[in-house]
Amino acid sequence: MKVLLTGGAGYIGSHTAVELMNAGCDIVIADDLSNSCREVVKRIEELGKKTVRFYEIDVCGEDALEQVFSENDIDAVIHFAGKKAVGESVAKPLMYYKNNLDATMNLLEVMQRHDVDKLIFSSSATVYGVPKVVPIDEKQPTWCTNPYGWTKYMSEQIMRDVCAANPKLSIVLLRYFNPIGAHESGLIGEKPNGIPNNLMPYITQVAVGKLKELGVFGNDYDTPDGTCVRDYIHVTDLAQAHILAVKYLMEGNESNIFNLGNGVGFTVKEVIETARKVTGKPIKAVEEGRRAGDPAVLIASSEKAKNILGWKPEHADLEEIIASAWKWHSSHPQGYCSVQKEDK
Ligand code: UFG
Numbered sequence: 001m002k003v004l005l006t007g008g009a010g011y012i013g014s015h016t017a018v019e020l021m022n023a024g025c026d027i028v029i030a031d032d033l034s035n036s037c038r039e040v041v042k043r044i045e046e047l048g049k050k051t052v053r054f055y056e057i058d059v060c061g062e063d064a065l066e067q068v069f070s071e072n073d074i075d076a077v078i079h080f081a082g083k084k085a086v087g088e089s090v091a092k093p094l095m096y097y098k099n100n101l102d103a104t105m106n107l108l109e110v111m112q113r114h115d116v117d118k119l120i121f122s123s124s125a126t127v128y129g130v131p132k133v134v135p136i137d138e139k140q141p142t143w144c145t146n147p148y149g150w151t152k153y154m155s156e157q158i159m160r161d162v163c164a165a166n167p168k169l170s171i172v173l174l175r176y177f178n179p180i181g182a183h184e185s186g187l188i189g190e191k192p193n194g195i196p197n198n199l200m201p202y203i204t205q206v207a208v209g210k211l212k213e214l215g216v217f218g219n220d221y222d223t224p225d226g227t228c229v230r231d232y233i234h235v236t237d238l239a240q241a242h243i244l245a246v247k248y249l250m251e252g253n254e255s256n257i258f259n260l261g262n263g264v265g266f267t268v269k270e271v272i273e274t275a276r277k278v279t280g281k282p283i284k285a286v287e288e289g290r291r292a293g294d295p296a297v298l299i300a301s302s303e304k305a306k307n308i309l310g311w312k313p314e315h316a317d318l319e320e321i322i323a324s325a326w327k328w329h330s331s332h333p334q335g336y337c338s339v340q341k342e343d344k
Helices: 011-022 038-048 062-071 086-091 093-113 147-165 199-207 235-250 268-279 303-309 318-331
Strands: 002-006 026-030 053-055 076-079 118-124 170-176 178-180 214-217 232-234 256-260 285-288
Touching (some): 002 011, 011 235, 026 038, 026 062, 053 062, 062 093, 076 235, 086 093, 093 118, 093 147, 118 235, 199 214, 199 268, 199 318, 232 235, 232 318, 235 303
Parallel strands (some): 002 026, 026 053, 076 118, 214 285
């Protein structure tokens, strides 16, 4: 079976690529390397013990994507490619709408032209906006608080509409909660460009001494210690869910939506404390005001993924998850190459 991964050289894409290869799939990666580098592809090949067909292309480019489908017999596609920084999306909404929605629509068009009718989409818990009930199941209402979130919401809607018009097409929407951690080898992991937006890479960059301190955004939420609660899921567990979703679609099952989280919440302060224990570093944290748009508590109900896909997350222990992130970051403080700017 041959699976195309758009954005397959990114954080979640690279981990999924390795798991797919280890499950016996051939993979093709289409990635513009805007938030990654060629070294990732080399490492995927090393960990997957096979060569990867790699295209350095922007998924928004119709001709380039057409070439990928013409040259490969693709059975299923996993669509990871997209911009994902919430703050940047607020500052440059048009760039986000144009990039993320063009990529989705272009991909759907080219897939239809080539009769490829199985798609898995990398969506996010962000589509639940500020939830009224936790844990959140897939029936909760959806709404967003920033342009990045709306691009996920709108891509989901576009996919639902295209599925309704084309009964042959089946799509699984995977809504991730907070992916952290890295491959057990320590060879691949998260490499944010510039100053990280997310908590975990920020913490590890403070721990390795690249950044002086981190801000704790808000201490007056209605949570046990006043800081936000999130559901942190190990990236390899997330990757496994993609393998199961491919299998689910290949068995002829209908389009579906699945939340992916551990179902357990940790506060920002608990994450920092655990990271201090794991790394043995002081990790200076300074309390700051709330970050706009942050919901107090996001915890997944992933019962549906467990019941229907047979998904079993294996890493529920926060210490173990953070230790895997630390193994990667402490051995790659500058990302994949010694000088970040020359990562490509
Ligand atoms: N946080 C800090 N300091 C930081 C970074 C984050 O205190 O330097 C806090 C945030 O305020 C939040 C928690 O840590 O309470 C987690 O923040 P992340 O940015 O790591 O994760 P989010 O829950 O904000 O992000 C998730 C997904 C995104 C998605 C977003 C939408 O990772 O893809 O939800 O809400 F867009």
